[in-house]
Amino acid sequence: MLKPNEGKALYREVDGKNYARYAIKTHFITLGEDLDKIIEEYVIPHYQKGDIITLSEKIVALSQGDxxxxxxxxxxxxxxxxxxxxxxxxxxxxxxxxxxxxxxxxxxxxxxxxxxxxxxxxxxxxxxxxxxxxxxxxxxxxxxxxxxxxxxxxxxxxxFAPKNPERVCQRIKEKYDIDSMIVDANDLGVEILAFNKEIQDKGELVRKLLKDNPAGQDREQTPIILIREYAHREVSTSA
Structure with missing residues (x-):
């Protein structure tokens, strides 16, 4: 069951289209963890073709050990x-x-x-x-x-900032066929560090969708946001 963080809206409308921003809760990620295992455990069970996931730059950097x-x-x-x-x-x-x-x-x-x-x-x-x-x-x-x-x-x-972030996103796409972006987002703003080339035209859309920082700024432990477009808003918050 995926849902938004407390106090954050599930849906956001951009350019006349509705999108859900599901906050994916993980365990507390520490230095040297395998990013592939994180994706396999927390993302793959929910991912659908057409979704975009955003990864916090912190968990990518920690996985690299820099x-x-x-x-x-x-x-x-x-x-x-x-x-x-x-x-x-x-x-x-x-x-x-x-x-x-x-x-x-x-x-x-x-x-x-x-x-x-x-x-x-x-x-x-x-x-x-x-x-x-x-x-x-x-x-x-x-x-x-x-x-x-x-x-x-x-x-x-x-x-430190993640090394070769574009390569990280492209490898995720090639290995799992998952579209991803690495972001540095907080309550002040959103910076997109990298994305796989297949979604290079989606940067501004994702920036608008993360404007209110759906991942949160405190102890939410939701470093991954799954973005999904809907023709209309669902009644349920499940994915």
């Missing part, structure tokens, strides 16, 4: 300084977290980080947002972890 532990991050004065200027957000700490800021510095270098910070500060004067992340790139906005806001498991580890 993380860094807090104990291995040497925080510098620059990270402490710059993190103070990151806008505080109730939904996520982002680079306000000094460990995430330090990892960003380690990846792109202090010169580029400082340049991006200066340009972003100028941009704020003209109410232009997002300049910082556009300049530093390299998946920095997708850094996760280093916090225990939802689960203690993430307190001591940072999780």
């Amino acid at each position: 993380i860094i532990y807090k104990k291995d991050v040497k925080v510098t004065w620059l990270a402490k300084l710059l993190s103070k200027f990151v806008v505080k957000n109730q939904h996520c700490t982002g680079l306000r977290n000094v460990y995430k800021m330090q990892v960003a510095i380690n990846i792109v270098g202090p010169v580029k980080i400082l340049f991006a910070a200066i340009i972003a500060a100028i941009g704020k004067i003209f109410r232009i947002k997002g300049i910082f992340y556009k300049i530093i790139g390299n998946g920095i906005s997708n850094l996760d972890g280093f916090n225990d806001e939802a689960y203690d498991y993430y307190a001591d580890k940072g999780i």
